[in-house]
Amino acid sequence: MRDTLRNRMGWLHSWVGFVSGLILVVVFTGGTLAMFDTEITRWMQPELAVLPQTALTAEALNHAGEQMQALQGAGQMAFLSLPSERDPVLRILHYDGHAFVGPALSPRDGADLNVRQTQGGQLFFDLHQSLYRGPVWGNMVTEIVAIGLLIAVFSGLVIHFRNLVPDLLLFRPFAAPGRSWLDAHLMAGVLMLPFIIMITYTGAVIHGPRLFPMISNGHGGKAANRAGPDKAHGMASAAPLAPMWEQAKAVFGEGNIGFIRFEPRTISFYRSDAADFVMTRDHVDFSPRDGRQIGVKYGERGIQALGGVMRGLHYARWGTTGLRWLYFVCGAVGSAMMSAGLVLFVIKHRRAHGGTVKLALAEAFTLSVTLGLPVAALGFLWSNRLIAPSLAQRDLLEAKVFFLLWLCLLLHAVVRSGAGCVRAAWREQAWALAVLGCGLPLLDLLSRRGSGWTPQLDVYLAVDACAFGFGVLAMWGQSMIARDR
């Protein structure tokens, strides 16, 4: 009876795990990188490296308010992001369908800093959240694979129930390849179990209303649609923002204002996501005509605040840098665990289906999500420094480089797997990762030479060091593949 259950769970774990795993590795890798999306965006705007650290001034805020007023007059929907510890500039942002993009302004005087346009780290956020396929289909797929992950975790626990605790730290790299990969998969899976369950469950719940509209509040889990610019009322912002900012600070506290939205009838100062663990959309509203405070609107309270708790746990925007690193490491190990599961699946099926097109495709997809995606991510960073900063729509071009490179790596994996050279394909893509990763600090140094490169512990050094570390890891990995030949 128990063995029958284990066999059935084995089949479920194997197939649900493989099919969802191909997408989950992308979602997990994207989410891991998105943990530092703001920092990646800053790395991708090297013009900000020389900006002196200054606090936001009333002059800068009023100047930014005038620019917002002009945009509102032209019928453009945008909002103003205020400086924070993670991002020390003002930003006028609009949603381009994938990311919030727009000019960065100096927090000292509100002048345009002329930074290069980029989707930055938000590309990874969009990849994580909706696979870059938009809020309907993309979200739905990620929701479904999140449920697939929960099924795979549950069935995996049933299969290995007896050995979970005794074999918790058992890893035998010298054993047969199948055994080593299984050890790695189990060890990482069990050690990361609390994180994986928490992050998957909260992720599924956050977008649950999209998948199950019957439990939603009638608008697909999104905030109610707000009216666009209402020219009929002609109530564009005229009052200066600085006095409103002072009043909003009195409500939410110093440094706790995240962004400002401009509506036809109100200017709303929203509480920062970093202000509290429970992520809400509390805001103070002002009249755009005379700057008079209209009211304070608090979001979900009581049992409905559970959504804010889920978002707070999932996004961890309230957390310290240390907590974000913890999420980053757990996410990276989680991705590696899923990749190990994919490799186990293809190893298991090599004996029965070796040489078939189906297996070659499975091998190719496994390789392209495991190594192809990180290579494409590094290619995205390289393109940021190689594409001219002033080129029109360069942000879209960078995204195209990312996806084209990833497609090329998939084709490479398909061709090499089809020719029966899958190990060589793994080594070649590992080499590509090593070259791009280890070369990134040099590229950063050369491309920032003119704009004042200084060796200091900042986001630039952190991104360079991470890329270099992954490059070294890839070099070691390819040497291990070569040694096992």
Added chain:
Amino acid sequence: MIAFVALLCWVSALLSHGLLQPKIQRLLGIGNRHGGLLQAVRCVLPVVALVVCLRQSMPLALLLWLGMFSLGGLLAGGVLTLASVRARKPRVGA
């Protein structure tokens, strides 16, 4: 500092747990010595880590405690793997 102490507690507890497992004992070529002490360390130190983490506010304390379990497990697993590879070399050579 709190995170570091919690990590240290988890690494020690999980190393003790690993050293108590017959498969790992065989890989390392060691017997079941100091079993009582290892069991005590395995049981007590996670609780110590929790007490230390609770000096932070909730839910950071819980996230930290669980996160340090994951990181500590990876470190302890890495140490045991290195030890088992080193212990294996002389036997392979012989």
